[in-house]
């Protein structure tokens with residue numbers, strides 16, 4: 001394949017620009033402004049993707065600013081101020097509502113600084129680089145790992161040179177959209193350290209109530225679930241850091257930034273059983289005093305004995321998030337989850353419960369092929385597990401076909417209307433997805449059922465919601481009829497939901513006011 005993968009349609013925009021301005025004087029600025037759009041959640045912490053990309057820039061002498069809209073009041077004003085002497089604006093985003101603020105900021109930046117390049121990276125631009133690049137307010141997209149690519153991009157932008165030949169990068173030139181060839185994946189052991197010192201953990205703590213960070217110790221997942229986009233970005237070759245490095249880095253992060261919790265965001269942490277146990281032993285040896293949580297598939301959890309899981313618990317492991325996804329074997333098969341069955345789900349819950357680690361499951365409703373019978377099987381699974389193993393929790397989603405997921409072709413056949421522009425993808429969100437086979441009353445019924453599931457059993461979010469005695473008692477009271485409804489499949493006249501809504505309005509948790517410190521590349525002292 002040549003250096004240039006594809007040159008799609010010519011583009012036009014209102015400013016009549018034909019792409020990046022090249023070949024004039026080099027730009028003096030070495031300042032890169034990152035923007036992280038809100039993801040509509042209080043579970044706030046520093047965006048790991050940006051910390052990863054910022055590391056090499058800092059080491060090469062660039063100045064980095066991160067403005068995270070979740071912790072920055074008047075974030076648009078702040079971004080525009082920072083851009084006045086910047087080399088470029090860089091945004092990290094996933095598919096869905098984050099696109100809204102991305103477009104808002106990119107448009108405002110273009111209006112004030114028409115020649116300032118806007119660079120987009122992260123999951124959405126990685127999975128749909130050409131469509132994202134076609135948006136008027138976007139100049140450059142980085143697809144896949146960004147550590148090396150972004151450094152090369154800013155060096156060329158500084159020299160006002162073409163971005164031709166930078167693997168994984170798409171750009172506009174002479175009225176054309178150009179996508180260079182994809183960048184080969186680097187194993188995690190070769191990736192540079194992340195710039196955690198840029199994160200304003202105080203501000204995140206004020207929003208979330210808990211002081212926590214994300215950490216990553218392995219890349220990719222060997223499986224290929226129908227709805228999952230991971231293969232499209234990270235492939236299926238699982239690779240990981242060695243246990244001593246993980247124990248050392250996590251302990252160091254926790255003590256340096258006084259963290260209470262690390263969420264290890266690996267796709268499937270337990271692929272190498274031995275490694276997981278060695279990490280636990282190393283943390284116990286170090287007398288680590290922090291909680292950590294992981295994501296793993298139920299079959300891999302089931303390979304551990306209760307004693308081994310207790311060792312993981314002693315090292316601080318407090319929760320494992322698992323994709324149970326359905327209570328129906330038929331649907332699991334349609335999801336290509338041959339590695340999992342109902343027994344591995346039950347066994348994982350039982351063993352974790354015995355070991356004192358919280359089992360936390362995700363479910364997907366309305367997957368293509370799920371009918372009423374299969375949905376009942378899912379509800380049954382949830383009710384069984386939550387009753388047998390108090391403390392187990394379930395988080396539910398409506399199936400949302402993401403670009404790059406294996407199911408996408410089937411979803412097209414089923415008549416799913418997929419957005420045709422970058423901007424339209426902002427409406428794509430699993431909390432309220434409407435599917436051709438799930439419209440009107442059916443959609444409403446499923447949402448009501450999900451609301452009853454939320455009310456029937458407790459869940460522990462990362463963010464801390466302090467409930468007063470009255471709210472706790474009200475919740476316990478409403479849980480009883482909610483469970484009855486779920487057992488009997490009755491959702492008409494949802495009086496408990498109305499009562500809950502009223503209670504929530506009266507006892508609305510105070511939203512903390514947060515003002516992030518001006519983030520620079522100066523080490524943050526804690």
Ligand code: B12
Pocket residue numbers: 038039040041043044045046047048049050052053090091092093094095096097098119120121122123124126127142144145146147150214216228229230265266267397402403429430431
């Ligand atoms: C952490 C996380 C979250 C956190 C985000 C917290 C935060 N502060 O960032 C929370 C909980 C909010 C979240 C929410 C959701 N998430 Co999420 N999440 C993840 C997770 C587990 C880790 C992401 C991460 O930090 N990885 C580590 C970093 C280092 O890697 P990275 O993000 O890939 O970054 C690299 C490149 O992408 C690139 N890059 C990233 N940003 C930038 C920016 C620039 C300028 C450049 C050049 C490069 C670049 O360079 C980085 C280094 O190589 C991923 C799964 C995964 N394994 O990555 C899912 C994932 C990103 N999430 C996903 C989804 C679906 C969701 C939700 C819709 C889930 C839901 N049911 O609600 C919501 C959507 C949020 C919203 N409202 O829009 C999907 C994304 C699908 C898609 N097409 O975008 C993923 C891939 C999970 C999956 N397999 O389905 N998520």
Ligand code: SF4
Pocket residue numbers: 221222223224225228229230267268297323
């Ligand atoms: S097990 Fe999880 S990470 Fe792996 S392919 Fe399935 S959904 Fe994706």
